Every structure is written in C-alpha cells, then in structure tokens.
Amino acid sequence: MQIATWNVNSLGVRLPHVLAWLQANPVDALCLQETKLTDDKFPAAAFAELGYHSVFIGQKTYNGVAILSRSPAEDVIAGLPGFDDEQKRVLTATIDGVRLVCAYFPNGQALDSDKYPYKLAWCDAMLRHAGEQLAAHPRFALLGDYNIAPEDRDVHDPAAWEGQVLVSPPERERFRALLGLGLADAYRLFDQPERSFSWWDYRQLGFQKNRGLRIDHILMSPALRDSCTACTIDRAERKKPQPSDHAPVVATLA
DNA sequence: ATGGCCACATCTTGTGGA
Numbered sequence: 001m002q003i004a005t006w007n008v009n010s011l012g013v014r015l016p017h018v019l020a021w022l023q024a025n026p027v028d029a030l031c032l033q034e035t036k037l038t039d040d041k042f043p044a045a046a047f048a049e050l051g052y053h054s055v056f057i058g059q060k061t062y063n064g065v066a067i068l069s070r071s072p073a074e075d076v077i078a079g080l081p082g083f084d085d086e087q088k089r090v091l092t093a094t095i096d097g098v099r100l101v102c103a104y105f106p107n108g109q110a111l112d113s114d115k116y117p118y119k120l121a122w123c124d125a126m127l128r129h130a131g132e133q134l135a136a137h138p139r140f141a142l143l144g145d146y147n148i149a150p151e152d153r154d155v156h157d158p159a160a161w162e163g164q165v166l167v168s169p170p171e172r173e174r175f176r177a178l179l180g181l182g183l184a185d186a187y188r189l190f191d192q193p194e195r196s197f198s199w200w201d202y203r204q205l206g207f208q209k210n211r212g213l214r215i216d217h218i219l220m221s222p223a224l225r226d227s228c229t230a231c232t233i234d235r236a237e238r239k240k241p242q243p244s245d246h247a248p249v250v251a252t253l254a
Numbered sequence: 255a256t257g258g259c260c261a262c263a264t265c266t267t268g269t270g271g272a
Contacts, residue, residue: 009271011256034271036261059261062270145259147272166272185261202259213272245260245272 001253002027003097005216007104007199007246011035011064014244015043021237022050027250028070029095031143035064042066056087064088065102067142069095081132083125090126093222094132098224098253099137101130103144106167116165119147120193123174130219131181140221142183145246147215150175150185154214156197165213183219184252185229197248198233207238218251227254 001037003028008014011032022030030052035042037058044054047068055073055145065088065140067073067110080090088106108119126142134140136207146194148171152158161167179185206212232250238247 013261107270109270109272127272145272183269201272205256206259242260 001098002030002250003031003098003100003141003143003218003253004248004250005031005033005102005145005218006248007033007216007244009034009244009246011037011043011066012041013242017047017237017240017242017244019046019050021234021248022047022052023066025248025250026070028187029098030068030069031091031098031100032066033064033104033145035066035100036061037064038051044133055091055093057091059086059088062087063104065091065100065104065109067093067100069093071096078093080122080125080127080129081245085122089122090129090131094137097139099140101133101135101142101144103146105145105147108171110165111163111168120148120174123171124160127177127181129173130178130181130183131173134181134183134221138221138223141224141251142178142219143249144217145215146175146217148172148175148218149215152193156195156211156213162175166213178219182222182229184222184225186218186225186228187214187219187249189225189228190231196233198249200238202245216246216249218249224253228252229254
C-alpha cells in the first residue's frame with residue numbers, strides 16, 4: 001500500500017498535474033491540500049475515470065482538502081471536532097483499514113500576526129484529534145502540509161529563517177508533541193539525502209538553488225511504522241512546467 | 255535594492271502564501 005500527500009496550490013490549475021501524477025504513481029490514497037475549490041467545482045469525475053474515489057471539503061480562494069483513494073473512504077469526519085473553524089483544512093477517513101488524517105496546517109503568516117495564535121490553537125486541537133484517532137485506530141497516519149519545518153536540517157538556511165514563522169520554537173514544540181503521541185516521521189525512518197525539502201519558493205530560482213523547507217510530512221503510528229519500507233519526496237514533480245511550489249511525499253507500507 | 259513568483263479576486267492593484 002502507498003499513501004501520499006501533496007499541496008497542489010490550486011487544484012483548478014494543477015488538475016492535469018495530479019491526473020498525470022496518479023497515472024505514473026498509482027498510490028492507494030492521495031491527500032491533497034490547497035485545492036481552493038468549492039465542492040460544486042471539485043473534479044470528482046476526472047478522478048473517477050482513473051479509478052479514484054474522492055472526498056473533499058473546499059472553499060473559494062483559500063484552503064480546501066481532499067482524499068483520493070482506490071477504495072472508498074469510510075467514516076469520514078470533516079474538520080477538527082470541538083474546534084469551530086470556517087476554514088476547510090482537515091479530512092479524516094478510513095481507507096483499506098488505515099485511518100488517515102489529511103491536514104493543511106495554518107501558515108501563521110508572521111509571529112506578530114493574529115494568524116499565529118490561530119495556528120498554535122489549531123495545532124493544539126489537531127494534537128487532541130490525532131491522539132483520539134490514534135487511540136481508536138492502531139493503523140493511523142497524519143499526512144499533510146504542516147507548515148512547520150521540524151528541525152534546522154529541514155531548512156535551507158536556518159540562520160536566515162530564525163525568528164520566522166514555520167520554524168519558531170512554539171511551532172516546533174507542537175510538531176514534537178505529535179511525535180510524543182508515539183507517531184513517527186516516516187521520512188526520517190530512512191537514510192535521506194542532506195538538504196531534503198518539500199517546498200521551494202517560486203522566487204529567486206528557489207528550486208534550482210535548492211533553497212527550500214521540509215514542511216510536508218507523513219507521521220505514522222507504531223503499527224504502520226513497522227510496515228513502512230520507504231518514504232520519498234518526488235522532487236521531479238517540482239521541475240515540471242507550472243508546478244505547485246510543493247512536491248508530493250509518498251510512503252510505502254508493506 | 256528587503257523584492258524578485260504565483261494564484262486569486264476585483265479589477266490593472268491588493269492579499270496571501272511559505
């Protein structure tokens with residue numbers, strides 16, 4: 001089984017990329033973030049033609065998440081229970097007996113922005129949700145754009161980023177709290193190239209110079225970790241014409 | 255030189271992203 005996550009930065013623009021990627025990478029489940037489409041505009045038929053079911057919650061312009069899967073999604077939950085939020089950022093569903101959370105963590109914008117305390121409170125609500133889901137479902141994974149680079153090695157230039165959103169100590173504390181539930185960062189289960197990132201700025205030849213951040217993650221429960229045989233970032237996708245600024249992350253389960 | 259790109263909305267300029 002393969003599970004994957006990809007922030008597509010507008011599914012309206014990136015639909016051809018996603019369809020081509022699925023044909024080349026027929027994963028069992030793909031979590032999408034930043035679809036930026038209201039539900040009436042979600043291209044479910046195009047995915048169905050490739051043999052994928054879809055569940056989705058979207059809004060105009062911002063946010064929006066979806067889970068595409070070869071088997072139908074079961075027991076779907078939209079949003080974070082107990083956390084009132086207009087923003088469409090979370091879907092939870094069971095695919096082939098694996099409980100998946102597809103999450104688009106808030107960006108936070110800046111440490112002095114109102115969006116920063118929202119991000120921290122959102123992370124706290126996610127910690128509760130992940131803990132509850134993990135307790136109920138031993139085969140559990142949390143996939144998505146976390147908007148957190150967990151360690152300095154996940155940042156192209158840690159000195160330049162110090163004090164910025166995405167790397168601040170309170171955000172990294174939230175990431176470590178998720179690990180504290182017993183979840184493993186699938187990418188770090190394996191030897192990986194140095195300077196591995198999942199997002200690169202569109203500006204300043206960010207990708208060509210590999211000036212990026214690793215902010216897209218797959219965290220998995222002990223039961224899944226034990227069967228995980230690989231986790232990779234598909235950098236090649238970022239080289240294509242009109243790419244998303246994020247690359248897909250894929251985990252393989254035996 | 256503190257911005258460079260991209261997507262989106264409302265328009266040809268502003269916001270948000272990361």
